[in-house]
Structure formats: structure tokens, C-alpha cells
Amino acid sequence: MSLKDKSVVVTGGSRGLGLGLVEALVAHGARVTVVARDADALASVRARLGVATISADVTDETAAHRILGEFRPDILVLNAGAKPRMGRLDQLSWADFTATVGDRRQGRALLAAGGAQPAAQARKPRPGGIERRGPERIAALGRLCRRQAHALDHGRLRQSASRSRRTSGSASRRSCRCRWSAIPASATPAPTRTRAPWASSPKSS
Amino acid sequence: MPPREFGEKVVSVLDDPQYAEGFAFGFKGDTGVTILEGAAA
Numbered sequence: 622m623s624l625k626d627k628s629v630v631v632t633g634g635s636r637g638l639g640l641g642l643v644e645a646l647v648a649h650g651a652r653v654t655v656v657a658r659d660a661d662a663l664a665s666v667r668a669r670l671g672v673a674t675i676s677a678d679v680t681d682e683t684a685a686h687r688i689l690g691e692f693r694p695d696i697l698v699l700n701a702g703a704k705p706r707m708g709r710l711d712q713l714s715w716a717d718f719t720a721t722v723g724d725r726r727q728g729r730a731l732l733a734a735g736g737a738q739p740a741a742q743a744r745k746p747r748p749g750g751i752e753r754r755g756p757e758r759i760a761a762l763g764r765l766c767r768r769q770a771h772a773l774d775h776g777r778l779r780q781s782a783s784r785s786r787r788t789s790g791s792a793s794r795r796s797c798r799c800r801w802s803a804i805p806a807s808a809t810p811a812p813t814r815t816r817a818p819w820a821s822s823p824k825s826s
Numbered sequence: 827m828p829p830r831e832f833g834e835k836v837v838s839v840l841d842d843p844q845y846a847e848g849f850a851f852g853f854k855g856d857t858g859v860t861i862l863e864g865a866a867a
Contacts, residue, residue, distance in 0.1 A: 624841060641829025645837045696840065 625650040630694040632679045633701025634672075635662035642698060643672060654692050657701070 629646050633639040634655035646653045647670050654673040657663050663674040673692075677684040679701050689697075827835070839845050839859050850862035 624837065638829045638832050641831070642833035642836055644830055645833030649837055649841070698836075 623650075624696075627651045627695040628654070628692060629696040629698065630654045630656060630688060630692055631698040631700055632656045634698075635659055635666050635674075639698075639700040640666065642700065643670060647672060651696075654688075654694070656688060 624646060629651045631639055631643050631646070631653060634643040634653070635657035636659075639655075639657075643653050643655055643666065652673075653670075654675060655663060655666055656675045656677055656679055658676065658678050660676040663676055666672060667674045675684075675688055677688065679685055679688075836853060839851060839853075845851070845859075845861065848861040852860040852862050854860070
């Protein structure tokens, strides 16, 4: 797959590994859009490499939908990440603990958005008979674990399947060889407490 | 690995016919390239 004239969206591409990747993609002729929060760093990248830039927080689902809808990337690179605050446990806040979790949810938002967009071009049907929507390929740099990526993608498949009036659950499972749940987080019901059948009945007072 | 070198590594995977059937890839320093979905040729 030649990268020449391919549309690529890189999150967190204003510095570090993301910037190195943007430089490499530009050198190979790709049309790159960089998404990051720091407007000054983005301006520097735009001036130096001639890429399109968007100043946005990718954990914002609205922004994610807008970015994917506007640029219709062939390749999506999920690189943005938050550096967790380190310190003694009793000195860390809940926000410190959940920062990296929120960071991972960015990928979920972006991928779900890709599923909601109309197909940019006709694609080969998947084994389960579901036509892919959104970007052709996704590269997740470090932050997404295998299990999360599966869950994210299944959420997207379910979305596409239900839109095409297929039985979404079975269609997702057919195309899946993993053992993890195919239910997107947004559709996951709140956990309920149930008493195990072997547990003794509560004492009545 | 310097950022630019890492970028070239990712590009080489995206450009490699061996990974043409892959859809989602994971890149980590300790595990290398993982095909999260799709099959390698």
C-alpha cells in the first residue's frame, strides 16, 4: 500500500514520536493532518512541514467526529497520550488515576466516529459480510492494549451492522475470533449485584 | 529509537505488502508490531 496521496490523521503529532511519524509520512508523500492541543506547537509543525493542523482535544468526542467527518482519513494514527502523574498513592487524586483511562477512551471515541461516517470508498466486505466504514487502517502507538482495540473495533462493527439492518450481535461475533465481549462501552449496562446461588440467604432480624 | 526512525518504522509497516491485509496495528517498544485485526499475508 503506497502512502502517496493517502490521507492520514495523526493524533498527538506535534511533538515526540508523533512528530517523527508525521515527518516520515510527509517524506513518503502522504497528506497528513496533525491533531494536538498545543496551538503554538501545531503552528510550528505546519510552517515547517506544510501539513494541515487541528487544535483539538481528541478525548472530546464531538471534535473526534468532526475531524474524521471533515478529513475522511485513509489511515488513522492514535498516538496522543497523557503522561500519568506519579507520586505517593495518598497524594494522588481520582483525576490522576483516571487520566490515562480517559486517554484510552480517546481511541474509542475516534473509532466509533469512524464507524458513524459514510464509507469514503467501496471496500472489500469483511468475513462477516459487514462493509468497513471509516479509515482503511488504524495504527495505535502503545497506548491501546489489544483487548481495548478489539472492543473498540467491535463497537464500530456493531454500529455498522445495525445501520444496515443486520443482526448486529451475531454479525459481530461471526467476524470475531477473539473471546472478548463485542459490546461497546456506551451500550454496556451498569453492573448489577446478584447473589450467587451457593451463597447463604441473608439472616432476617 | 529516535522519533524519526520510529516514524520510518511505522511507515515501513504500513507500506509493507506483508501487512496489506491488516487493518489495525499496535506498536510498542517491548512487543514490536502487533496486528490487532486482519491477517498477515
